[in-house]
Structure formats: C-alpha cells, structure tokens
Amino acid sequence: MFSLSSTVQPQVTVPLSHLINAFHSPKTTSVSVSASIPQKQHRDAVTEHEAPSSEPILNLRDLGLSELKIGQLDQLVDSLLPGFFKGKKISSHWHTSHVSAQSFFENKYVFIQCRGFKTLKSRTRRLQSTSERLAETQHIAPSFVKGFLLRDRGSDVESLDKLMKTKNIPEAHQDAFKTGFAEGFLKAQALTQKTNDSLRRTRLFLLVLLLLGIYGLLKNPFLSVRFRTTTGLDSAVDPVQMKNVTFEHVKGVEEAKQELQEVVEFLKNPQKFTVLGGKLPKGILLVGPPGTGKTLLARAVAGEADVPFYYASGSEFDEMFVGVGASRIRNLFREAKANAPCVIFIDELDSVGGKRIESPMHPYSRQTINQLLAEMDGFKPNEGVIIIGATNFPEALDNALIRPGRFDMQVTVPRPDVKGRTEILKWYLNKIKFDQSVDPEIIARGTVGFSGAELENLVNQAALKAAVDGKEMVTMKELEFSKDKILMGPERRSVEIDNKNKTITAYHESGHAIIAYYTKDAMPINKATIMPRGPTLGHVSLLPENDRWNETRSQLLAQMDVSMGGRVAEELIFGTDHITTGASSDFDNATKIAKRMVTKFGMSEKLGVMTYNDTGKLSPETQSAIEQEIRILLRDSYERAKHILKTHAKEHKNLAEALLTYETLDAKEIQIVLEGKKLEVR
Ligand SMILES: Nc1ncnc2c1ncn2[C@@H]1O[C@H](COP(=O)(O)OP(=O)(O)OP(=O)(O)O)[C@@H](O)[C@H]1O
Ligand SMILES: [Zn+2]
Incomplete structure (x- = not known):
C-alpha cells in the first residue's frame, strides 16, 4: 500500500497539480485585456473544427492538444503506452487528420480498451465501422468516463489559453506547456482507471466473502457454536460411563435413594416396565441445598443401571445469541437418544428453566426452555432416556417444566441429619488414616446443618492439619479443629492477648x-x-x-x-x-x-x-x-x-x-x- 502511493503519486500528481495551481491562480483574473489575440485564434479553431459534426465529440483541442505537433503526440503516446502503435495500425489517422474528431476519439477509445474495460472490448470487436464504434461508445462508455471526458470542455480550453497568456509564456514554450498538460491529463486518467479497477476487484472480493459467509451460516446456523458445542458440551458428544459411582457412594439420603431405585430398574430394562402399562416419569427433579449430593445421586443412578451419563449445566444453555442454547439442547438430546438407555443430567436447571421474563441479560431464555420442552415431549416413555434435573430453588422453575410428562417427579435431597452426617463422616474417614479414638458421631452432633460436601471438606481439612503437624493419623483434635475453622474462621494464634x-x-x-x-x-x-x-x-x-x-x-x-x-x-x-x-x-x-x-x-x-x-x-x-x-x-x-x-x-x-x-x-x-x-x- 505504502509503496504504491509513494511511487505512482509523485509521477502523476506533481505535474498536474502544478498545472491546476496555475489554472486557479488568483492572478488570472487581472489579465482579460492582454488575452484577446490567442483567445480569438482559439475560437476560430473551435468553430472551424466543430462545425461538421453536431455530435458532442471530443477532439485534441478539448484537451488543449490542438497545437501539439504530431511527432510530439506520437512520442507522448509511445512513452505512455509502449508498443501501442505496433499492434494497431491506426497511425494513418494521425497522419491524415490529427485534429479529426473521429480519429482522435477512436484513439481515445482504443486507449480505454487497452485499460481493460472488458465489456467494452468484447462489444467493440463486433463493431466494424468507425462511426458504428463511435455511436456505440456514446451509449456504453461508463458514465464516469463520459463525465470525465465531457466535463467543462470549453472552460478548460479557455483556461489553458488564458493561463498561457496570463503567464506570458513565450510562443516557443507553449508547446512544451501543452505537452505537459496532456501528459498529466493522460496519466491522471490512467491512474483513475487503475484505482477504479482495484476498487472494483476489492468490492468483488468482499462480495464473494460475504456470500460465502451467508452460505456458511445458512448451511449451519451455528457456525460459531460448533466450536463450543464440542468444548462446552463435551458431555453431549462424549458421555461418561458411570460404573464407578453407585448408591453405595451416596450416604445419608436413604429416602432419595429408595425413590430413585425404581428409575434404575427402568433403565436396566425399559421394555419390561412399559409392557405392564406402567408409566415412568421422563424427568426427575432433585431438589435440595447445594452440596447435598444431587449430582452424585444422578451419577449413581446411571452407575447402578450401567448406562451412559450425559452431564450438562443449565448455565451452559444461557446464551446471548439467538438459538445457541436451543441448539445445544437439540445436540444433547440427539446424542442421548442415539445412546439410549441413558441418563441426561441438567445441573442448575433453574438457570435454563427459570421463570424469568425475557430480559436483556437473557434474551433467548424462552427459546431455550421451549426447546427443552419440545425435546422432552419428543420421545416416548419406553425409549429409555431419563432426564434428571437439579435445582436449589424449585419455586423459581417455569411452570411448564414441572407439568406432568416433563419433570413430574420430585425427589428431595435434604441436608443430612445426625445419622446421615455420621455415615458421611465415616465414609470419608475410611479414605484416610484415623485414630481408633475418633468418634464420628460427636463430630456429627456438632455439625448441624452441614451438607455432605462440607463434611467431606471437614475430614479433608483435618487430614491436612495432621499432615502439617507431622502426625501419623487424624485424631479428634484435628477434626474439632477443622470443624471450628469452618464454623468460626481460622485461629488467631498470632494475636497477643494480655x-x-x-x-x-x-x-x-x-x-x-x-x-x-x-x-x-x-x-x-x-x-x-x-x-x-x-x-x-x-x-x-x-x-x-x-x-x-x-x-x-x-x-x-x-x-x-x-x-x-x-x-x-x-x-x-x-x-x-x-x-x-x-x-x-x-x-x-x-x-x-x-x-x-x-x-x-x-x-x-x-x-x-x-x-x-x-x-x-x-x-x-x-x-x-x-x-x-x-x-x-x-x-x-x-x-x-x-x-x-x-x-x-x-x-x-x-x-x-x-x-x-x-x-x-x-x-x-x-x-x-x-x-x-x-x-x-x-
Ligand atoms: N450424601 C453424600 N454422600 C457422600 N458424599 C457426598 C454427599 N453429598 C455430597 N457429597 C460430596 O460432596 C460433593 C459435592 O456434592 P454434589 O456435587 O453431588 O452436590 P450437589 O447437591 O449437586 O451440589 P450443587 O447443588 O452445588 O451442584 C460430592 O462429589 C461428594 O463428594
Ligand atoms: Zn459469651
């Protein structure tokens, strides 16, 4: 880019701008008196040569080239377009009538042809006579060329003549002056041509790109989503086989496990259930506070039945872009149906199926919910796909989601009671080394309101504390310590109390x-x-x-x-x-x-x-x-x-x-x- 403007520009604009400056110099106004003779000569020339043709034809004079010597013009054309005369045997025109309107126009016209107006060229090949060509050109020459050629002819010619007078340019130098003008004019025209060509090419290129883009979007409306569906929704593409998680791993939620047992049976043998006319829910809603083991339970259902487990978090479907969330739901269900029987787990269901009205933050939430509903309605009960949703706020769910045929079974997963907490603590204590004096029940009694995840964390913190203190195993002291730490914040040993x-x-x-x-x-x-x-x-x-x-x-x-x-x-x-x-x-x-x-x-x-x-x-x-x-x-x-x-x-x-x-x-x-x-x- 840079190189282009720095090499072409000086060649063309410098002589031309000199001329233009000269044209519009304020001094020109004061010279009308001394301008009389050349102007008259010029007028004569105009009437003499324009008379035979009523057509608005251009001639050399239009360009201020009327007094250019033939040899000079040839030289000029040759320097601008080397080899031009070799291919076209039209030099005779120049010899016979260098001021002939038609012959000049023909040359002009061929110039244009050479500059790559392809439509013009192919059309003119069919035209034989010069006059035919001329008439045709009048119609088909691009308007900007016409405009450029026809614009203010008279005044230009006048200005040039005036200018030469104003400047008192001696006769001897006038030819050189005009040659310079013609040179500038032709080069400027060539440059305009070039610029227009490259502009056209750029526009064409952009158009092709745009069309390709639109085509791509139409073929796959979620071109940009593709990337995310394979990264963000891995589960949809790659289900997890949950053999290693069973009900054995979920402690202190006996009722929930019992309720889910029948779902496991169904997944093991979907046909057996429907033959008897039994109707199982398509969707199960696990309701409970964070960390109480909802995800773990859903995994355990898949693990018990030994079927694939598709995990998706509701927030993944919450998108700013139209159709993205809905498309992810579609992908998820398509994959799942192809691999039935299986479990689809949607964590944080409220963030995709919440009651909220369309807000600027979630412009397409309605679409996503509708897609979810459509998918849930779209398969038969014996297809063996079970959708388990989890939420901390069942009240926040869209009513359409909890209607029969959708998430119509609710299983509560509460915070564990003292018995449940004891079981959970024992379960996690068994994964570490602990002293026989440890009584999990005492810790359980002191941890009212702790969730399974918090109890797991408590045991883990105690193990870390024992390791830091260089102990071989965890004792009650570490367990009490980590309980207090979770409940009341860290100890402040460094504080000096008087x-x-x-x-x-x-x-x-x-x-x-x-x-x-x-x-x-x-x-x-x-x-x-x-x-x-x-x-x-x-x-x-x-x-x-x-x-x-x-x-x-x-x-x-x-x-x-x-x-x-x-x-x-x-x-x-x-x-x-x-x-x-x-x-x-x-x-x-x-x-x-x-x-x-x-x-x-x-x-x-x-x-x-x-x-x-x-x-x-x-x-x-x-x-x-x-x-x-x-x-x-x-x-x-x-x-x-x-x-x-x-x-x-x-x-x-x-x-x-x-x-x-x-x-x-x-x-x-x-x-x-x-x-x-x-x-x-x-
Ligand atoms: N009842 C439980 N028995 C055994 N481990 C549990 C239990 N509840 C929670 N945990 C432990 O806590 C971790 C986190 O629990 P999980 O992710 O299942 O909770 P959640 O109810 O799905 O929470 P959230 O609502 O935040 O998603 C589990 O991976 C597990 O290690
Ligand atoms: Zn007190």
Whole structure:
C-alpha cells in the first residue's frame, strides 16, 4: 500500500497539480485585456473544427492538444503506452487528420480498451465501422468516463489559453506547456482507471466473502457454536460411563435413594416396565441445598443401571445469541437418544428453566426452555432416556417444566441429619488414616446443618492439619479443629492477648459453661476455649444429643440462661464497673430467643397464643407490651444465671483457672474439673 502511493503519486500528481495551481491562480483574473489575440485564434479553431459534426465529440483541442505537433503526440503516446502503435495500425489517422474528431476519439477509445474495460472490448470487436464504434461508445462508455471526458470542455480550453497568456509564456514554450498538460491529463486518467479497477476487484472480493459467509451460516446456523458445542458440551458428544459411582457412594439420603431405585430398574430394562402399562416419569427433579449430593445421586443412578451419563449445566444453555442454547439442547438430546438407555443430567436447571421474563441479560431464555420442552415431549416413555434435573430453588422453575410428562417427579435431597452426617463422616474417614479414638458421631452432633460436601471438606481439612503437624493419623483434635475453622474462621494464634483480657475471657467462658453444666435442659457441653478464633476471643460449644426438630419452652429458657452466663460472670468476679463489651453477641442471641417466644411461639401468658409478625405495624400499646414481656424474660434469665454462678462460685473459679492453664478443655476435662478432681498434666 505504502509503496504504491509513494511511487505512482509523485509521477502523476506533481505535474498536474502544478498545472491546476496555475489554472486557479488568483492572478488570472487581472489579465482579460492582454488575452484577446490567442483567445480569438482559439475560437476560430473551435468553430472551424466543430462545425461538421453536431455530435458532442471530443477532439485534441478539448484537451488543449490542438497545437501539439504530431511527432510530439506520437512520442507522448509511445512513452505512455509502449508498443501501442505496433499492434494497431491506426497511425494513418494521425497522419491524415490529427485534429479529426473521429480519429482522435477512436484513439481515445482504443486507449480505454487497452485499460481493460472488458465489456467494452468484447462489444467493440463486433463493431466494424468507425462511426458504428463511435455511436456505440456514446451509449456504453461508463458514465464516469463520459463525465470525465465531457466535463467543462470549453472552460478548460479557455483556461489553458488564458493561463498561457496570463503567464506570458513565450510562443516557443507553449508547446512544451501543452505537452505537459496532456501528459498529466493522460496519466491522471490512467491512474483513475487503475484505482477504479482495484476498487472494483476489492468490492468483488468482499462480495464473494460475504456470500460465502451467508452460505456458511445458512448451511449451519451455528457456525460459531460448533466450536463450543464440542468444548462446552463435551458431555453431549462424549458421555461418561458411570460404573464407578453407585448408591453405595451416596450416604445419608436413604429416602432419595429408595425413590430413585425404581428409575434404575427402568433403565436396566425399559421394555419390561412399559409392557405392564406402567408409566415412568421422563424427568426427575432433585431438589435440595447445594452440596447435598444431587449430582452424585444422578451419577449413581446411571452407575447402578450401567448406562451412559450425559452431564450438562443449565448455565451452559444461557446464551446471548439467538438459538445457541436451543441448539445445544437439540445436540444433547440427539446424542442421548442415539445412546439410549441413558441418563441426561441438567445441573442448575433453574438457570435454563427459570421463570424469568425475557430480559436483556437473557434474551433467548424462552427459546431455550421451549426447546427443552419440545425435546422432552419428543420421545416416548419406553425409549429409555431419563432426564434428571437439579435445582436449589424449585419455586423459581417455569411452570411448564414441572407439568406432568416433563419433570413430574420430585425427589428431595435434604441436608443430612445426625445419622446421615455420621455415615458421611465415616465414609470419608475410611479414605484416610484415623485414630481408633475418633468418634464420628460427636463430630456429627456438632455439625448441624452441614451438607455432605462440607463434611467431606471437614475430614479433608483435618487430614491436612495432621499432615502439617507431622502426625501419623487424624485424631479428634484435628477434626474439632477443622470443624471450628469452618464454623468460626481460622485461629488467631498470632494475636497477643494480655493477661488481664485472658483472665476476663476465661471467667466469661467458664460462666457459660457452668450454667450449661448445671441447667437441666441446656445442651451438653462439648468444649470450652479461650483461643481467639475469627471474631471471638473464646467460646464454649454445646452439643445437642440429637438434631432438634422441636424445642421446648424450658430448652429455650436454658439457652437464654447460658447466653447470660458470660456477662453475669464478669459482673460477679470483676464488679459492675469492669464489665466488658464481650457479651454483646450473647445478648443478641438471648434477645432473639425471647422475642420469638413472645411473638411467634405463643409462649407469653400476657400476649397469648398469637403471632405478631410485622411488629412495626402494631399499635404502640401492643408494641410496648411485647417489649415489656421480652424484657421480663431476659431479666428473669439473668437472675437465674446469677443464682447458679453464685451457688457454684468455687467450680467457676476452678474452671477459669484450668482454662487459663490449658486454653482448651473438652467435655471430659470440664467434667473432671467441675467434680473437683485434678486434671492430668498434658
Ligand atoms: N450424601 C453424600 N454422600 C457422600 N458424599 C457426598 C454427599 N453429598 C455430597 N457429597 C460430596 O460432596 C460433593 C459435592 O456434592 P454434589 O456435587 O453431588 O452436590 P450437589 O447437591 O449437586 O451440589 P450443587 O447443588 O452445588 O451442584 C460430592 O462429589 C461428594 O463428594
Ligand atoms: Zn459469651
């Protein structure tokens, strides 16, 4: 590109621009008087030569070449188009009448031909006579050429003559001047021609490219998707055989496994089921919180039945481009049907089948859902394709998806209960080296609300901790450690707590522990520590014997009392002036319980068995009555805690001192201290 403009441009534009500059020089205006003679000569020439023809024909004069000598013109043409005269025997025209309009036009015309106007050339071959050619050319010459040739002829000629006069160019130099002009003109024309040709070629090339692109898109509307369907949706192309995952691998979700058992039977022998007229669901929805083993269950279904497993995540179908999501669904189902019986698993079903209205973020979600519905409707029950969808939010699913014939079977996969957690912990403990003293049930009791994935992580963290500490196997200590880490954040060993604060913390935590120990309906103590962890300086952990489905009034009161134990201890030991801010979360906790007792559980005599949901909208009297009741519950709780700590002041002191010595005490050690026995030196 660069080379082109730098080599051609100077040759052509320099002489021409000189001329143009000369033409339009402001000085030309003042020269009308001295211009008379040559102008008259010129006018004569025009009438003389234009008279015979009424046609608007170009001649040499048009180009300011009327006074060019024949030899000069030949030279010029020869230098511009070497070898031109050899091929065309038309030089006679030039000799006989160098000003002849027709002969010049013919030459001009042949020029154009040589420059590659192919249509023109092929047409003119058929034309024999010069006049015929001429007439034809008038019609077929491209308009821009015509325009270029015919434009402002008179004024150009005048300007050239004027200019020569204005510049007072001597007669001797006028020829050279005109030659220069003609040279510039012809070269400019040649350049225009070239530029136009290359422009046309570029346009043609672009058009071909465009057509090819459109053709490609029509043949395969998802040209760009192809790449992704083979990368993003590997599963659709390459199913996984799930032999290694069975129901044995999924713990603590017995009900779900039982429900899915019949699906396994169906996949093993689809015909047997349909012969009896039985109708199995096409789609099964696994509903449950994250990490509870939904994916694992779906894999296990495929593994049990020994059929291929196609995995897809709902978010993969969520695309900004029209038809992409729908096409992926189509591909997935096509592959699956070809390999039936099989399981298609769609994780995060809500992200493809959610209720959302078309939004700018998900412009084609509707299309994708419709494709999914169409595919699900499109195969018969005995084809052996089972679609398992998983979601954390079944409420968010499009209603059309959960109609009969689609995802019409729902299986709940809940967080495991204490028995389930024990099983899951045992399962993962068996994959590592652990000490015989480890009791998975204790850990299970302390991990209410943990999912299978979180329990797996807990065991893994304990194994890592044991490895870091250079131990040979995992003990309860590591398991407790990783549980606390997951629940409360990492230990802050580097924090230097001064003795005074340590002592306050030790008495505060022992206060909680003493209340828990001596209150009938409080949960059993698991551990007390003054090791800072996360945002706390110490804590006492309690362990429910079982998962609590329901709580009694006295259990709730006991929880409040235990919460109060910390502040009461501070007050009794250090005096009212030295109580700290450390009890704020204890009060939060106790206040929440008291409020729920009054407003939700109907556990206040004064306010009765009634719920008060939006307390802000209640009458001021009711609001103050509620507040009054909560305050009474909290005050009574505080008094009970005070009474216990006063009664067991000796045990309180012993426990606080043991904590200051050992930092952390487990349930057994706490019992030893409280029974007044001496702790073995660790
Ligand atoms: N009940 C369980 N028994 C054994 N392992 C489990 C159980 N639940 C979860 N896990 C472990 O946790 C991992 C993650 O669980 P999975 O991916 O199946 O959960 P999910 O319910 O599909 O979660 P999400 O909703 O986040 O996709 C499993 O690969 C498995 O190792
Ligand atoms: Zn506390």
